[in-house]
Amino acid sequence: MSQLSVTPIAGALGARVEGLDLSETLNEETAAKLNDAFLKYLVLTLPNQSLNAPKMLKLTQDLGGVGETPYLTGLEDYPDVVPIIKEANEKSALTFGAGWHTDFTFQILPPSKTLLYAVDVPPQGGDTLYANLYLAYDALSNGMKDLLEGMTAVHSAVRSYGPDSTMKNHMENMKINNDSAEPALMSHPVIRTHPETGRKALWVNPVYTIRFENMSAAESAPILNYLNDLIINPSFTCRVPWQAGTLTMWDNRCTQHCATSDYQGYRREMLRTTVAGDKPI
Ligand code: SIN
Numbered sequence: 013m014s015q016l017s018v019t020p021i022a023g024a025l026g027a028r029v030e031g032l033d034l035s036e037t038l039n040e041e042t043a044a045k046l047n048d049a050f051l052k053y054l055v056l057t058l059p060n061q062s063l064n065a066p067k068m069l070k071l072t073q074d075l076g077g078v079g080e081t082p083y084l085t086g087l088e089d090y091p092d093v094v095p096i097i098k099e100a101n102e103k104s105a106l107t108f109g110a111g112w113h114t115d116f117t118f119q120i121l122p123p124s125k126t127l128l129y130a131v132d133v134p135p136q137g138g139d140t141l142y143a144n145l146y147l148a149y150d151a152l153s154n155g156m157k158d159l160l161e162g163m164t165a166v167h168s169a170v171r172s173y174g175p176d177s178t179m180k181n182h183m184e185n186m187k188i189n190n191d192s193a194e195p196a197l198m199s200h201p202v203i204r205t206h207p208e209t210g211r212k213a214l215w216v217n218p219v220y221t222i223r224f225e226n227m228s229a230a231e232s233a234p235i236l237n238y239l240n241d242l243i244i245n246p247s248f249t250c251r252v253p254w255q256a257g258t259l260t261m262w263d264n265r266c267t268q269h270c271a272t273s274d275y276q277g278y279r280r281e282m283l284r285t286t287v288a289g290d291k292p293i
Contacts (some may be wrong), residue, residue, distance in 0.1 A: 016042060018049045018056075022250035025144040025267065027053035034058060034259055035067045038074065050125075051209050054267050055142045057252050057260040063129050065090040065283060072127055072285040075261075079123035079286035082116075083173040085187030096128075096282040097185040098275075104182035107280070109271035112143065112244055113219035115264045115286060118167040118198050123286035127261045130254040134278030139253045140260065143268045145213035147248040148239070149203060152214065163202045164225040165216050165236075169195040172219060199225050200292040206265050207290060213266040214239060215292065243268060254282075264289065 017030045027049060032038075038046065050056055063071070065087050072078050072092070084094045096108050116122050128140070152160070172179050173190050180188035202224070204215035218240045223232035252260050262269060264286075 016045050018053070020053065021057070021252070024147055024248045024250055025053055025142055026055040026057065026250035026252060029056050029058045030060075032058060034061050034071055035063055037070075043074070050261070050263060054144060054146075055250065055252065055260065055262045055269075057258060059255055059258045061129070061257050061259045063257075063259060063283070065093040068093055068127060068129055068283055068285050072287055075127075075287045076124060077288040079116075079121075079288040080119065081286060082119075083169065083189055083191075085189065092285055094284045095186070096280075096284050098183075098280045099185050100277055100279045102182075102184045102276070104184075105273045105276035106179075106182040107138070107271045107273040107275075108183055108186060109140075109269070110273045111219050112141075112240070112268045112270040113217045114145075114215070114268050116169075117200060117215075117217060117220045117264075118169045118195065120198060121291055122200075122289050123264050124289035125261055125263055125287040127259060127285045127287070129283045130256055130258045130281075131283060132279050132281040133254045133256055134275035134280055137272060137275035137278070138280045139251050139272050141249055141251050141270045141272065142262060143243050143249045145204075145215060145243060145266045145268065146206075146211050148214040148243040148245070149212045151242060151245070151248075157203070160202045160214075164199045165202050165221045165232075166223050166225055167198045167200060167220045168222050169220065170222065197222075204265060204292045206263075207293070209266075211266070214243060215265075216240065217243075217268050244270075265292070 086094045223229040
């Protein structure tokens, strides 16, 4: 195998990794180097891979075990591998994941990492944006840090997958199963300490965080809106373009991401898995 090379793609987060074939089992030294790069850059994008559903599943297992994926229907033979597909002839431009979020924060044990592999991409557009939640935390004043330190926030899938959510209507070629009743509420700390780096991250997002614990949604909104705006300050973000064969993995414990809906009339097909996570602290 050639030498692993890691090249940052922005000042805030994100790196391109070359010299690695993810379809082969990683030896201990390479796996350790990859993990070091992941903890440093939070988002790693690896072009020119040759993966498929079973290989992605194996990689996901090796990276910490497969996470649970509610609401989204996976491949028949590999239910933990979810196809994210937009066909060229769809009526809506809206793409899956087109709002800033961290994956599945409504779960008791939200996924630590997500893996996304590009099978088919539009000639232009369809990039994914990422934001660094450590930098957002670091940018807060000491007063705001003190205020948020002891607070918990309530997360729910209601906006995306609740009985009244219309998101699935825009995803004509995905099988999305909304809840028939109001989805469960899940409380997590607003400031999350990363279990491996020990760094603090501002861990709220506009899709799944619905309010602070012991406060109404209206009372929570001014501060949540402020925090959500702060997180996507361009200086805290990077942009990942895709080619067929690109695998990108991101750390849900310290990032948000957002897919762009700028390729209507073209096809985009991705395969997605999540790595099991632990309880946010
Ligand atoms: C996602 O939010 O999981 C999908 C992101 C993308 O398709 O770019």
